[in-house]
Amino acid sequence: MRVLLVLALTLFFTTAVKAQANAKLFQVPKAEDKALAPDDNESIIRYENVADRSILWSKIVWEKVNLGEETNKVLYYPVDTLRTEKRSLYYTLLKALKSGRLRAYSDSYFEETRQFEDLLPAIQKRDTTSAGFELLNQGKALTEAYIAQRDISAYDIKEYRVKGVWYFDKRRSELRYRILGIAPVAPDVNFIDQVDSESGEEYLVELFWVWYPDVRPLLAATPSFNNVNTNFPVSFDRILNTRTFNAEIYKTDNELDDIAALQRDLQFPDFSSGTAAEEERLAQRKRLFDLFKGKKKEENQTTVLNSTKQQ
Secondary structure: OHHHHHHHHHHHHHHHHHHOOOOHHHOOOOOOOOOOOOOOOOOOOOOOOOOHHHEEEEEEEEEEEEOOOHHHHHHOOOOOOOOOOOOOHHHHHHHHHHHOOOOEEOOOOOOOEEOHHHHHHHHEEEEEOHHHHHHHHOOOOOOHHHEEEEEOOHHHOOEEEEEEEEEEEOOOOEEEEEEEEEEEEEEOHHHOOOEOOOOOOEOEEEOOEEEHHHHHHHHHOOEOOOOOOOOOOOEHHHHHHOOOOOOEEEEEOOOOOOHHHHHHHOOOOOOOOOHHHHHHHHHHHHHHHHHHHHHHHHHHHHHHHHHHHHO
8 A cells, every 4th residue: 555655656746746847938829839959969968857836037039140240150150051051040041941841830839830832922923024014015925944043042131030938947057048930021022132221221121930949959960060160069059048149139029128137137247348347247137136025025925915914
């Protein structure tokens, strides 16, 4: 009887731990069938399981990664697919979508999936040439030779939009970050050679969104462009997870947020600009979280006290 009781308790606690293994914060909205990175892929940076109760604070942010900046060139090159075996991040994503290994979404909320055929109007433009119109006017059949096709290539990608979540893990007393989605951004293929008359800028559009946990196994196995040491390639997954890029926050999950303050505070520790200055910034952030923890503790105590009085 005692053996059966021990087995039952073991099964109960194992199920409870698995149920709390990963916080809802890291799950795709309104979906339970998303593929996570497999455990047997040794190239993937391991995510530690985080329970909902371990997250003291979180902030979902949308960022722009400008590929014109030197630090971000690693996500842009190579644009030439003929003279190198390496592929850019855009070509890697596009090939996976075309083969059906990856799903695309219409926006950063990941509610509506899109087939590769649905992406063609955004990445491909087909026009009949003037010679083709003459052929049609003569009543003749139009052939592919009279169709001009313009495809969005890696050369055209101007930036990436990244959706991620910063969270404070109170169990480890650390501020952490995870990517939730990524989208390549390029000029609208229908206005590829035009600019806005007022701003003088191109019409940029998000080509598609990808749920990042889906694509992690592929990006972990795909080497990026390394112009410093070709014998030491770094995977796209490692670059993105370690935030080895510059990005600018353009939106958060709260319209009242101070974007400039978040841009300053939501960073991994960086001691390159001076140890004292960075330690002071981290100390200020820690005081903020300690204050938040104190408020939450007071609220919980007040709730318990009110419940006791009512009883």
